Amino acid sequence: MGPRKSPHGASSPGLSLIHVLATEYRRRLLAGSARKLTFTYEEIEQLYGATPDGQLREELERLVMGGLLEEVGGRYYVLTPDALRLAEGHPAGAGPGQPELDIYVAGNRYALESVVGSVQISNWLVGAGVFWRGGSFDVARAARLRARVPRLFLDSGAQQFYRKFKGFAYPYSPRQYLDFALAIGADLIATLDLPLDILAPRGLPVKEGIKKTVEYGVEIYSLAEGLGVRQRVVPVLQGYTDPSEWLESLDLYKSHGVEAEVWGVGSLCMMSKPRLAERILREVRRALPRARLHVFGVDLNVLKRVVCLVDSYDTSVWIFWAKRYGTVRVWDPDSESFVKLKPYVRYPTEKLFRLNIRELFRFHSHMVEKKRLCPRIQ
Numbered sequence: 491m492g493p494r495k496s497p498h499g500a501s502s503p504g505l506s507l508i509h510v511l512a513t514e515y516r517r518r519l520l521a522g523s524a525r526k527l528t529f530t531y532e533e534i535e536q537l538y539g540a541t542p543d544g545q546l547r548e549e550l551e552r553l554v555m556g557g558l559l560e561e562v563g564g565r566y567y568v569l570t571p572d573a574l575r576l577a578e579g580h581p582a583g584a585g586p587g588q589p590e591l592d593i594y595v596a597g598n599r600y601a602l603e604s605v606v607g608s609v610q611i612s613n614w615l616v617g618a619g620v621f622w623r624g625g626s627f628d629v630a631r632a633a634r635l636r637a638r639v640p641r642l643f644l645d646s647g648a649q650q651f652y653r654k655f656k657g658f659a660y661p662y663s664p665r666q667y668l669d670f671a672l673a674i675g676a677d678l679i680a681t682l683d684l685p686l687d688i689l690a691p692r693g694l695p696v697k698e699g700i701k702k703t704v705e706y707g708v709e710i711y712s713l714a715e716g717l718g719v720r721q722r723v724v725p726v727l728q729g730y731t732d733p734s735e736w737l738e739s740l741d742l743y744k745s746h747g748v749e750a751e752v753w754g755v756g757s758l759c760m761m762s763k764p765r766l767a768e769r770i771l772r773e774v775r776r777a778l779p780r781a782r783l784h785v786f787g788v789d790l791n792v793l794k795r796v797v798c799l800v801d802s803y804d805t806s807v808w809i810f811w812a813k814r815y816g817t818v819r820v821w822d823p824d825s826e827s828f829v830k831l832k833p834y835v836r837y838p839t840e841k842l843f844r845l846n847i848r849e850l851f852r853f854h855s856h857m858v859e860k861k862r863l864c865p866r867i868q
Contacts, residue, residue, distance in 0.1 A: 528566040571677040594804035604840040614639040615804040619647025627670040644676035681707035683726040687757040704742040726754040733773040759787025798864035812842035
């Protein structure tokens, strides 16, 4: 059966082709298809319909040049995150007028579904470990989550495994992890890392943890480069108690030729010393003045101090407020602090989720305004 006549007319396919592919992409996600991201030329021709000789191939080349498609292995085409944002009506890239500070809401599918509709959540971060089941990733379950989120940041999942690490190794390989990330269409992919704030107290030597983190990162970076998706990879820097350790991690990456637009800074989520966190991030920022820095799980009190040094952060604190403490935290911009409210009536956790996420976004809006007052890095 040959390609059907295109219903889109004889003019250049342009963005209508992106919309056709994005619609098929979403259908595959919801169906749990194993081939979610890649399209052959023949599949694209079948989906879009016949065009004048050579026009479709020329348009595909233009879309690749424009950063909306990636060509992999000379045979397959992959929609880029910018293409998916355009298909959803969002602008591609980080242009003028967009926030200078991004928040990634961290949590699982249950928490996400509880707050959908309460606030506009554009960015979601989830750990890969929650989808690891009996020696393989549950792609279909992850795909259902992905379908609800405009932009997904996949984390390595160390938080789910640190009590079960055997020899401080992940249960899945870098290849399995990257394949999973691409299968669900993750926009950003953190490299596998060993969080030293958790593992150093459990006996992992700091230098060994830094070395192994970089080894994981270099392998994922190399695999992604071979697939043409290197720009999605976020190398994670690790350290424990001294800024020089994070810089050592960066130097090791660079000795392997690793370059990235976004770098992650790990092992600050349990740090209760704002001054030390600031010193660490100031040194990393000095070493990477043009890169975007994402800080994982940073304490919100620490964030207030370091907001001028970072470009994005993630937090799941809104879940802990609700599940562990049964409280609502109300943001008070005058004192730049949260007021803890403990209801006398026991409310459903889902309701506490919704109340807390609204207050978290009020806090974030305040941080965005604060960051806009920061001096520009020259």
